[in-house]
Amino acid sequence: MERDQLRAMLRDMLLARRFEERAAEEYTKGHIAGFLHLYPGEEAVAVGSLHAAEPSDWIVSTYREHVHAMVRGMSPRAVMAELFGKRTGCSRGMGGSMHLFDRALRFTGGYAIVGETYPVAIGIGYAVAMRGLPEAVLCFFGDGAVNQGTFHESLNMARLWNLPVLFLCENNHYQIGTEIHRHSAVAEVYRRACAYRIPARRIDGMDVLAVYEATREALAQIRAGNGPQLLEFETYRFRGHSMSDAGAYRPRVELEAWQRRDPLAAQPAAEALGYPTQEQIDAAGEDCIGRFCRHLGREGVVAEDELEALRREVDEIVEDSVRFALESPEPDLQDAWDSLYAARGKEVLL
Amino acid sequence: MERDQLRAMLRDMLLARRFEERAAEEYTKGHIAGFLHLYPGEEAVAVGSLHAAEPSDWIVSTYREHVHAMVRGMSPRAVMAELFGKRTGCSRGMGGSMHLFDRALRFTGGYAIVGETYPVAIGIGYAVAMRGLPEAVLCFFGDGAVNQGTFHESLNMARLWNLPVLFLCENNHYQIGTEIHRHSAVAEVYRRACAYRIPARRIDGMDVLAVYEATREALAQIRAGNGPQLLEFETYRFRGHSMSDAGAYRPRVELEAWQRRDPLAAQPAAEALGYPTQEQIDAAGEDCIGRFCRHLGREGVVAEDELEALRREVDEIVEDSVRFALESPEPDLQDAWDSLYAARGKEVLL
Amino acid sequence: MTERVKLWQALNRALDAEMAADDAVFVLGEDVGLYGGSYRVTEGLYARYGEWRVRDTPISEGSFTGLGVGAALAGARPVVEIMTVNFALLALDAIINMAAKIPFMSGGQFPMPLVVRTPGGVARQLAAQHSQRLEHTLMNVPGLRIVTPATPQDAWWQLRQAIRSDEPIVMLEHELLYFDEGPLDEGLPPPPMHRALVRREGEDLTLLTYLKGVGQSLEAAERLAAEGISVEVIDLRSLRPIDWERCMASLEKTHRLLVVEEDCGFAGAGAELVARLSERAFYLLDAPPRRVAGLDIPTPYNGRLEAATIPQVDDIVQAARELCQA
Amino acid sequence: MTERVKLWQALNRALDAEMAADDAVFVLGEDVGLYGGSYRVTEGLYARYGEWRVRDTPISEGSFTGLGVGAALAGARPVVEIMTVNFALLALDAIINMAAKIPFMSGGQFPMPLVVRTPGGVARQLAAQHSQRLEHTLMNVPGLRIVTPATPQDAWWQLRQAIRSDEPIVMLEHELLYFDEGPLDEGLPPPPMHRALVRREGEDLTLLTYLKGVGQSLEAAERLAAEGISVEVIDLRSLRPIDWERCMASLEKTHRLLVVEEDCGFAGAGAELVARLSERAFYLLDAPPRRVAGLDIPTPYNGRLEAATIPQVDDIVQAARELCQA
């Protein structure tokens, strides 16, 4: 892989973590409201998979999608402003945290009803396949979303018509407070794909390079016309389900064990954020991002001082996004009506 | 198996065929209206499976359920009268062909929205399991119904909580006009159960004894506390989907090939109904009901004259049901309101 | 040139015309292809346009309606057929929470050129689960538009307009109207999609209705004319938006309001009609407004009872008579 | 003995009381068990009654609501919690086509002792997909009953009554009321479940409302009293059936009707209220009836805009003022 790309991935991961922690702060201050679902712990999934996608591909995501949006190319300003409900937000302040959209980036939302991403994704895939285009659709969902009927219905249709859809499960083992063994009769999500003859693999979602490679291969298969694929990424969220969830249902030891595998924990940044120290992580043995970092070091991609520089860059970007959001104007009611009727054009209704 | 039971099964199959053909006639005469989904060709499934059930078990069926109701013990009178929309019908004329109910028989409907039988069945199973009773639920559905989201959702919960539910797929290879390979990415329905760790088998649904044995074994497993099971019965409907369907989408050769495997075609009765002759069937080789009949002959269960007698008995029962239905009174509007508010009892609303 | 065609044929021609004109248009639903559609609406299109543009689906209403939403996001123009509106209960998340909200939630970035066609109403003894009417549920959804063609000419006009619109539109069709015949002139310029049309002019009473109610009301008006009661029958043609100006203009003349609807009366489509016009035309009305609507009971299978639970011409005649005496 | 409790606590106690009294009663829904319920309503019950009677479910609204239907058929008394009403769109087939119709379709053989509880309404910047109001949809379903407790006392009474009823009942709760405190006397004998209650007597104006509208309307009435306008505030407590007699009695006194509802105005719950009362109280009304309702637009995320799309106390005050001047 290109050195620039590796660096870009590292940068995106650092940005993602910083952005989300900062959003949490702003939530506490009351600048952000509603449900706020944060991504810390899961960065390797969005970063690895979206770096493997082409600009002509389409992205469909959930309510936990700030990082997907930014890795896809949305500016942190547009995302933060949307979280603030400002007119300069990517959805003009109408959508908020759970409904990020960007037509130019083919980022088609931002869905907050669990299980909606499947039909949207196969619909886009259908439009693509009908026209014979070389595009693919990346469809994100959580482990809890797998039990929604639309999973079943949509995967069946995806295979039946060989639609170019990559199903990406962010298996963080929890459906809010319900652990996967308590919500799924089969806890290995990838095994469910057998009911539709969809090729599927389980990947270590804490290993950004493994995520990247698996996604690249799956997309290659899809572009070769072989129909849908499914990837399950095992990961973990370090925070509560949303800002209103203290996460008391998770054993403390479980949280700590996963934090040791944190893709970012090996970074100096981790300390500042209060995550385990380098010593603790080293002592914990197998650490997927430690491996990524050693790799980066060995290849001379990122030296220690460069890492520091990256962190500073990322900090500044996030601070800038907060300033931008704070200073941006609020939308007015006319913006709301315009949003609702934007597609009406010159159509005369009555 | 007891000789009486074998005879009873044969009788039920003959009755089923005769009843349905007679219902078709009455439909043509205008005594029955609405949708009328008939069962000819599939008798071995209902008869084999329901003979294996206990009176304490629960039955949940679809809109193609006249035969299930009668095999379960509902009188042909009550069923025919319901098809006629009469007050003496099992649902007082409110439900009609698609909504047969009988509380005493634990026959809980008659559902006309495809995919509804699963949640109803797991609900009954839940109530049973919560109380630790030795009862099981038989849940019928078609091959087309497998693609409804409720299949997925319900099977997951059934396994998760080890509910005592037997899922019985009547795979007649068609969802109205859509052949199974055009509606299901995996055309072997039983294979879909793997996504829920539910034990599943595919059975020749034209072989009433195989259906019976498989059901008995599955129910034994369920009663032993091993959780849900799924059986797929391969079968075929000889008529259109409903009375308003001419069935033009099916290749003629396909229909004939399956008629050769008709569980009833080996019976003298078959000729009278215009189905293939004994010679044609013998020439066709492998005929599952021919085997059943040879078995019955070999064991001395049913001699040729007894068969004739059975046919006459069945004819008379069906004719009686038609007379009864014709002569029965229609419900009035008060019956309708009483049906709606039957459960209100002494409750004061306002 | 005016021909006489059945309503299903007018829909069929509208689909054909739009599919020929724009290859972004495609149709999907259960048995719309090889089988030709349960009410023949898509007959012949499969042979003509192939399986990608006329797609037979599994029984997965929630997801194939959602598929329409996704396809619309990617620039296609899907026409989803939900075999009957009874199954639309399984697709309401796609219609209400996705199709109707995405354009808004995206700040206006994404148009939603989706049409959902679905037959409904009380047909002939299909019993409670197959006699659903969902007018009211869909009417309360901002972002959605609802059209209700009652004639072949409207079916032709409104389906073409709906396909060309960039907003999500539900077309409610009535199962008993498909085989009704009426004039169709393909060349006639269409009125706006949501405009109400006066089907019969009258002086004494404004009768608002839609779909199957139109024919029944015209029949009732004919009989009432013989008694000297002159009824103005307005076919709403659209339930969201509603052509209030047309309704008000009529009330200014007649001062009496009767609504004929097939759905259950309590909180049905007629509720909004009566409510809004009571608010707006309060000083115009000479008598209490009235609804002739379905009874508040699930539909019985028995034929006579079924008929007793939905408006009949007699009911309309009687209500109109009483209203004019009030 | 009267205590002060929060509305969620009253619901919690009602569940506890009924579960203790009858072991056929069980609760199910997402995170109702180990987690204790997203709005704390089921807190403590899991520890007390175990997993079979307090069941955490997967995200499968359609099927676990249907599970409730099946369990009710087999004699259990399920209380299904749909985490929020927004997800009820996925469960409408179970509620409308199953729960509400089975007793009827079976000719009255099967009771349906099912309760579906679900929080809804516009809360705090949850955006369009999470600010759904489904009053109108459920109101149009014969066979269903709908209660809307606005106080801890009603929550306690109505949930217990609902669990004891053999008909399917949907309890709509408002997300912003759970943490409101109010008096609860567990021993007080309950009024009938669907009876409307006058929360404040008045002479000039009848104000009908429910859920969050009750508190807002009382606040408005207080302000209006200072201006000399005397408002009778009626908490409907039930949207199906509606206590028409109570409404009529009030109108006989006040001759003016104002409806306050949070759902979108077009074809919302208020439509039936205004329509029916315009029909029945035509000769009583001195001024056009009026609705203060949500705007017909999906709910924006932005906080100020969100507030602008739903009724505020100011809106009620102004509407009442104008109505009394009319």
Ligand SMILES: Cc1ncc(C[n+]2csc(CCOP(=O)(O)OP(=O)(O)O)c2C)c(N)n1
């Ligand atoms: C249909 C539906 N039911 C319930 C919810 C409430 N809810 C929001 S997120 C969530 C858990 C989803 O878990 P998962 O799919 O694993 O995603 P994660 O949040 O873990 O990323 C639930 C139950 C919802 N939004 N939609």
Ligand SMILES: Cc1ncc(C[n+]2csc(CCOP(=O)(O)OP(=O)(O)O)c2C)c(N)n1
């Ligand atoms: C949800 C829903 N969608 C569509 C229909 C219309 N419909 C009735 S039966 C049927 C085909 C069902 O096929 P299958 O499950 O194989 O059962 P079969 O009729 O072959 O016994 C369809 C599409 C329906 N009743 N319900």
Ligand SMILES: [Mg+2]
């Ligand atoms: Mg999860």
Ligand SMILES: [Mg+2]
């Ligand atoms: Mg079939």
